[in-house]
Amino acid sequence: xxxxxxxxxxxxxxxxxxxxxxxxxxxxxxxxxxxxxxxxxxxxxxxxxxxxxxxxxxxxxxxxxxxxxxxxxxxxxxxxxxxxxxxxxxxxxxxxxxxxxxxxxxxxxxxxxxxxxxxxxxxxxxxxxxxxxxxxxxxxxxxxxxxxxxxxxxxxxxxxxxxxxxxxxxxxxxxxxxxxxxxxxxxxxxxxxxxxxxxxxxxxxxxxxxxxxxxxxx
Amino acid sequence: xxxxxxxxxxxxxxxxxxxxxxxxxxxxxxxxxxxxxxxxxxxxxxxxxxxxxxxxxxxxxxxxxxxxxxxxxxxxxxxxxxxxxxxxxxxxxxxxxxxxxxxxxxxxxxxxxxxxxxxxxxxxxxxxxxxxxxxxxxxxxxxxxxxxxxxxxxxxxxxxxxxxxxxxxxxxxxxxxxxxxxxxxxxxxxxxxxxxxxxxxxxxxxxxxxxxxxxxxxxxxxxxxxxxxxxxxxxxxxx
Numbered sequence: 001x002x003x004x005x006x007x008x009x010x011x012x013x014x015x016x017x018x019x020x021x022x023x024x025x026x027x028x029x030x031x032x033x034x035x036x037x038x039x040x041x042x043x044x045x046x047x048x049x050x051x052x053x054x055x056x057x058x059x060x061x062x063x064x065x066x067x068x069x070x071x072x073x074x075x076x077x078x079x080x081x082x083x084x085x086x087x088x089x090x091x092x093x094x095x096x097x098x099x100x101x102x103x104x105x106x107x108x109x110x111x112x113x114x115x116x117x118x119x120x121x122x123x124x125x126x127x128x129x130x131x132x133x134x135x136x137x138x139x140x141x142x143x144x145x146x147x148x149x150x151x152x153x154x155x156x157x158x159x160x161x162x163x164x165x166x167x168x169x170x171x172x173x174x175x176x177x178x179x180x181x182x183x184x185x186x187x188x189x190x191x192x193x194x195x196x197x198x199x200x201x202x203x204x205x206x207x208x209x210x211x212x213x214x215x216x217x218x
Numbered sequence: 219x220x221x222x223x224x225x226x227x228x229x230x231x232x233x234x235x236x237x238x239x240x241x242x243x244x245x246x247x248x249x250x251x252x253x254x255x256x257x258x259x260x261x262x263x264x265x266x267x268x269x270x271x272x273x274x275x276x277x278x279x280x281x282x283x284x285x286x287x288x289x290x291x292x293x294x295x296x297x298x299x300x301x302x303x304x305x306x307x308x309x310x311x312x313x314x315x316x317x318x319x320x321x322x323x324x325x326x327x328x329x330x331x332x333x334x335x336x337x338x339x340x341x342x343x344x345x346x347x348x349x350x351x352x353x354x355x356x357x358x359x360x361x362x363x364x365x366x367x368x369x370x371x372x373x374x375x376x377x378x379x380x381x382x383x384x385x386x387x388x389x390x391x392x393x394x395x396x397x398x399x400x401x402x403x404x405x406x407x408x409x410x411x412x413x414x415x416x417x418x419x420x421x422x423x424x425x426x427x428x429x430x431x432x433x434x435x436x437x438x439x440x441x442x443x444x445x446x447x448x449x450x451x452x453x454x455x456x457x
Contacts, residue, residue, distance in 0.1 A: 050447050050451070052444055052445065052447075052452075053448050053451055053452065056448070077441065079441075088453060090430065090449075091430065091448050092445065093441040094441070
């Protein structure tokens with residue numbers, strides 16, 4: 001049985017007999033994947049793959065269009081790949097200004113005890129440069145207005161706009177990562193958004209593994 | 219006598235100091251006490267901070283500081299600060315040379331790190347290298363000399379050098395046309411130090427030549443490293 005793993009900084013996605021999505025801090029140190037990407041993947045796998053390459057391969061496997069932008073919004077970063085005429089064109093990875101944005105949404109949902117899927121997207125967002133600064137802005141806004149839901153919704157809209165600008169204001173985005181399940185985030189993006197789920201990088205790892213196996217046979 | 223220099227001063231000026239110990243203050247000179255945080259704003263580029271730290275730590279008898287268009291405003295201001303506030307003896311130059319030397323190192327088959335070493339050493343000690351030209355470079359690198367030299371290991375041997383480093387080898391540091399010269403058809407990484415005005419050129423050239431634009435403040439970050447690795451791999455420059 002081949003073990004595929006995408007070790008995120010907060011959540012890890014592991015595929016062996018079935019798919020498991022587990023908090024990274026709860027993963028046993030004994031798990032060694034056959035092929036993996038992400039946080040400490042070098043130590044935890046036999047083949048370690050660059051996350052952007054896994055994302056690219058995942059996109060090629062799941063998207064039938066020749067031109068596409070695929071964005072992965074993780075708990076602490078934003079990364080994307082651009083394909084044109086079926087060929088890789090461009091990539092970007094924002095760890096600094098994208099810092100902790102996905103993580104901040106998760107924290108806020110837990111703290112205030114509501115689900116972002118129950119919130120309506122606001123007309124405008126908070127100017128969010130990173131998750132940590134964004135949280136302090138939310139608290140300022142809550143003190144001023146007393147409206148926690150609106151403040152959080154404006155924060156999520158701010159993050160969505162960051163993703164939109166970081167990827168060059170595209171007409172259409174294919175989305176990867178945990179925020180695929182966040183309706184508020186998806187509706188806050190001002191462009192057509194197709195969520196592909198949390199296993200895009202795992203799909204990419206499958207492609208790469210299949211190619212490696214074929215090479216071995218040859 | 220220790221003589222420091224910054225940027226690419228004219229060859230004839232450096233010639234006057236050939237018998238002295240010439241030190242390139244732009245370079246990594248090992249364990250140097252860092253005082254830049256006390257005197258320079260955080261938004262100074264890593265190279266300007268390094269020049270400042272090196273100058274203060276080594277206290278050369280004289281610094282030949284190129285403050286022409288081949289350097290930058292930050293360099294020109296730093297030269298003034300070192301002279302006025304730190305009492306250093308500064309010889310300011312404006313290298314406007316247009317007599318092209320050559321770009322044989324930039325175009326050679328050598329590994330990227332070796333090319334940068336040779337180009338930087340060439341400023342103070344001219345060597346006429348007989349090098350094999352890489353006819354089909356797999357990749358290109360547009361940049362100034364980088365603060366973190368580990369970046370060079372990401373590129374295949376024979377990577378062609380463009381940008382200001384090419385001007386440096388050519389001895390024409392303020393030649394903007396040469397600085398913006400890029401060959402089409404090869405994947406090029408456009409790199410600038412964070413807070414350097416060359417980011418304007420890097421970003422726009424990357425757009426026009428469909429390259430990868432990255433900026434880095436000092437140490438190479440894992441995300442910049444991963445972007446370069448992925449870009450070169452997915453464009454077929456590395457395996």
